[in-house]
Amino acid sequence: MQLRSLVVLVALFGFSFSVSAQKFYTKNGLLSFFSNTAFENIKADNNQVTSVLNTQTGELQFSLLNNAFHFKKALMEEHFNEDYMESKTYPKSSFKGSITNIKNVNFSKDGVYPVSVTGELSLHGVTKKISTTANISLKGGKISGAAKFSITLADYQIKIDDTVKDSIAKTIEITVSCLYDQKL
Amino acid sequence: MATSTKKIIRISVVALVLAAVGLGLWMWNKPHKDIKNAHAIDITAEKLYQTFITDSAKAKTAYINQVLEVSGTVSQVSENQQQQQIIFINTGVTGASINCTMESKASSIKPGDQIRIKGVCSGYNSGDADMGLPGDVFLIRGYPTNN
Known part of the structure; x- marks a missing residue:
């Protein structure tokens, strides 16, 4: 092998290693939703959120299985999966987007960095563009991310029966919290 | 009258x-289903994972939302943000696990241990091929049955 080819190979290997070292992930992130009405508050948690963050490009992805949401009441969980989310037909929800100002985050210094996130949320067979603010936190070298935003159920073709329309809010608050403790 | x-x-x-x-x-x-005392499908971690990879239609019908008792070798023990114990069972595929969220903590479990966990299978989340992340099969409401 010529020396030039060898140099190119070594450089390519070094480049791919440095890029891959910028990806952090979790498969046990937390996503909660909260529905607030005068009649009733409903909360559910999903602790099996897979998320990948590329700290160099800001690329950010989330995905979760809808039937892993846990409710306080078994009946609510049943209705969520069978009547509203239709988890058999639409088993997965996902987000694909990016942190648009990733350069504002200093990944070598502890702190809380406000960021802007934009991308496409796919839920119940409908994909819509969303934007929100979030915080990226660095603590002892560990990266975590947190965001809170709202979605309107009608935007995702989720229909609520007239009989329970006073118990379920039209707009649901979503909270996401991920500790990116694994490296790709 | x-x-x-x-x-x-x-x-x-x-x-x-x-x-x-x-x-x-x-x-x-x-109440929620009593997982501890429910009838469970006995399966190894390797077989469960391979079924989802090679025949997802069969795996979805046979395992999703069913109570399984999965056996295998523990590869990682951690906690999620709600302080629930997370146990990864080795599937024989690098970076891929049976990802179990436990309902009760078992402090003595460590990587390398042989384990049997009873829980509800939520399914396979495919990770991200573009980013080189393999998927996991998820088990929720888990209980260790051999500790």
């Missing part, structure tokens, strides 16, 4: 209303 007939109708109506209210209350407060 005779007084006795009216009385019977009145009692019947009250009984029906009480039964309907009772049924409604029972449904509303119905």
Whole structure:
């Protein structure tokens, strides 16, 4: 092998290693939703959120299985999966987007960095563009991310029966919290 | 209408209303499935994972939302943000696990241990091929059955 080819190979290997070292992930992130009405508050948690963050490009992805949401009441969980989310037909929800100002985050210094996130949320067979603010936190070298935003159920073709329309809010608050403790 | 007939109708109506209210209350407060004492499908971590990879239609029908008792070798023990114990069981595929969120903590479990975990299978989340992340098969409401 010529020396030039060898140099190119070594450089390519070094480049791919440095890029891959910028990806952090979790498969046990937390996503909660909260529905607030005068009649009733409903909360559910999903602790099996897979998320990948590329700290160099800001690329950010989330995905979760809808039937892993846990409710306080078994009946609510049943209705969520069978009547509203239709988890058999639409088993997965996902987000694909990016942190648009990733350069504002200093990944070598502890702190809380406000960021802007934009991308496409796919839920119940409908994909819509969303934007929100979030915080990226660095603590002892560990990266975590947190965001809170709202979605309107009608935007995702989720229909609520007239009989329970006073118990379920039209707009649901979503909270996401991920500790990116694994490296790709 | 005779007084006795009216009385019977009145009692019947009250009984029906009480039964309907009772049924409604029972449904509303119905507890979650008792995983510890539920019948479970016995399967190894490798077989469970491979079924989802090679025949996802079969795996979805046979395993999703079912109580499974998965056996294998622990590869990682950690905690999620709600302080629930997370146990990864080795699937034989690098970076891919049976990802178990436990309902009760078992402090003695460590990587390398042989384990059996009973829980509800949520399915396979495919990770991200573009980013080079393999997927996991998820088990929720887990209990260790051999500790």
